[in-house]
Amino acid sequence: MPLTFTHHGAVDGVTGSCHQLALPDGQSVLIDCGLFQGAETSSDGAGADKLEIGFALDKVRALIVTHVHIDHVGRIPYLLAAGYKGPIVCSEASALLLPLVIEDALEVGFTRDKALIGRVLAVLRRQIVPLAYKQWHTVIAGVPGLRARLSPAGHILGSAYVELDAKLASGSVPGQRQRVVFSGDLGAPYTPLLPAPKAPMAADVVVMESTYGDRNHEARKTRRQRLQALCEHAFGNRGTLLVPAFSIGRTQELLYELEEIIHRHRQRPAAAGMAWGEVDVIVDSPLAADFTAGYAQLKSHWDREARRKLAAGRHPLAFEQVTTIGDHATHLRTVEALARSARPAIVIAASGMCSGGRIVNYLKAMLGDARHDVLFCGYQAAGTPGRAIQTYGPRGGYVDLDGKRFDIRAGIHTLGGFSAHADQKGLLDFIGRMRTQPRQVRLVHGDDAAKRTLAGLLRQRHPGVDVVVP
Numbered sequence: 001m002p003l004t005f006t007h008h009g010a011v012d013g014v015t016g017s018c019h020q021l022a023l024p025d026g027q028s029v030l031i032d033c034g035l036f037q038g039a040e041t042s043s044d045g046a047g048a049d050k051l052e053i054g055f056a057l058d059k060v061r062a063l064i065v066t067h068v069h070i071d072h073v074g075r076i077p078y079l080l081a082a083g084y085k086g087p088i089v090c091s092e093a094s095a096l097l098l099p100l101v102i103e104d105a106l107e108v109g110f111t112r113d114k115a116l117i118g119r120v121l122a123v124l125r126r127q128i129v130p131l132a133y134k135q136w137h138t139v140i141a142g143v144p145g146l147r148a149r150l151s152p153a154g155h156i157l158g159s160a161y162v163e164l165d166a167k168l169a170s171g172s173v174p175g176q177r178q179r180v181v182f183s184g185d186l187g188a189p190y191t192p193l194l195p196a197p198k199a200p201m202a203a204d205v206v207v208m209e210s211t212y213g214d215r216n217h218e219a220r221k222t223r224r225q226r227l228q229a230l231c232e233h234a235f236g237n238r239g240t241l242l243v244p245a246f247s248i249g250r251t252q253e254l255l256y257e258l259e260e261i262i263h264r265h266r267q268r269p270a271a272a273g274m275a276w277g278e279v280d281v282i283v284d285s286p287l288a289a290d291f292t293a294g295y296a297q298l299k300s301h302w303d304r305e306a307r308r309k310l311a312a313g314r315h316p317l318a319f320e321q322v323t324t325i326g327d328h329a330t331h332l333r334t335v336e337a338l339a340r341s342a343r344p345a346i347v348i349a350a351s352g353m354c355s356g357g358r359i360v361n362y363l364k365a366m367l368g369d370a371r372h373d374v375l376f377c378g379y380q381a382a383g384t385p386g387r388a389i390q391t392y393g394p395r396g397g398y399v400d401l402d403g404k405r406f407d408i409r410a411g412i413h414t415l416g417g418f419s420a421h422a423d424q425k426g427l428l429d430f431i432g433r434m435r436t437q438p439r440q441v442r443l444v445h446g447d448d449a450a451k452r453t454l455a456g457l458l459r460q461r462h463p464g465v466d467v468v469v470p
Contacts, residue, residue, distance in 0.1 A: 035074025
């Protein structure tokens with residue numbers, strides 16, 4: 001095949017997504033440019049502690065962003081610093097949210113210099129090219145050339161999978177056009193707020209994520225029941241339920257489901273002397289608050305169920321029990337108060353893998369107290385504190401946070417069904433529902449076990465498809 005694929009991240013794990021597709025003359029596009037987390041690295045040596053761009057950019061004509069999670073966009077400042085001046089193509093919703101993500105990443109990880117951050121964001125905004133779903137856009141003109149089209153991926157607001165139509169020669173001889181699909185992160189069916197993704201009609205090559213290629217999620221009704229039961233368990237201990245969650249996507253999904261629980265059981269006891277209608281839901285993240293406001297601005301992208309709730313006068317992301325904490329001083333006081341008192345509450349705070357952010361202060365203060373519980377409802381990458389807590393917490397182990405060891409006595413729970421990623425069935429359906437099967441599927445963005453399991457099933461179901469694990 002005259003097209004060349006290079007994977008600069010999310011090959012031996014699920015972070016640092018960055019993939020390059022090159023035409024025969026060397027002109028190319030990047031799909032995502034994300035941050036590494038934990039112990040995951042790239043084959044060119046990049047990792048969480050080495051984020052500079054180490055590959056040539058002189059023939060990169062466009063960056064196409066699938067969605068704005070940090071592991072897909074977090075290295076964009078490094079890309080700009082390396083001299084990239086081309087377009088940053090993304091969905092219309094992502095165009096609104098991307099500057100918020102980059103601003104937060106710069107403030108947390110690099111500098112508090114507002115003027116410097118402002119200059120970076122000004123450059124970023126000049127290069128962003130918003131693209132409506134299902135609209136073809138030329139990213140490399142001429143022959144060979146390349147067009148791109150975005151379709152809803154159902155992962156988070158604005159997420160997309162990318163179809164690339166490569167014109168390799170003039171005329172209409174078979175083989176002179178190639179269609180490549182990059183899945184980005186695919187959403188699970190029945191994800192709150194978002195319609196489920198629909199597979200493309202056809203492709204020659206699909207580069208697909210495999211995060212949950214070795215497992216299936218719980219049904220949505222089951223996971224909501226389990227969430228309610230976990231909350232009531234924590235409240236019964238007169239403790240706090242801590243939920244590490246990414247500021248965009250997971251936080252809004254949790255709020256949506258908690259609003260449904262409270263709406264259905266408002267008068268039902270959540271704990272001794274306290275009804276569900278009195279439960280405090282604390283969102284301790286200025287970024288999450290900004291994203292939730294962004295979600296509210298983009299109601300036209302919500303699914304029918306969510307719009308029906310709005311029409312009925314409900315506010316699934318901003319109900320009366322929600323308290324949002326903005327400033328750092330209030331955050332510290334809240335941590336101290338919840339750790340000291342026996343006040344049942346739900347705290348949702350970033351980061352989702354406990355590798356930074358405000359959740360770390362809650363964990364330091366509460367992991368050693370058996371009254372409290374921690375709920376993981378998203379993937380925990382190898383080498384992150386979240387993975388360590390998830391693995392060793394149930395055994396009474398410990399975790400290192402900011403260079404200090406903390407024993408784990410709090411209850412540790414995992415609700416896999418809340419993942420915004422497609423599960424094994426969803427990934428298989430993405431390929432199986434294409435009218436014309438691809439010649440090749442390249443599996444990325446997954447641990448080895450997940451990729452191997454998914455590759456085996458794809459080979460069984462589609463023996464004519466070349467399944468590649470880069």
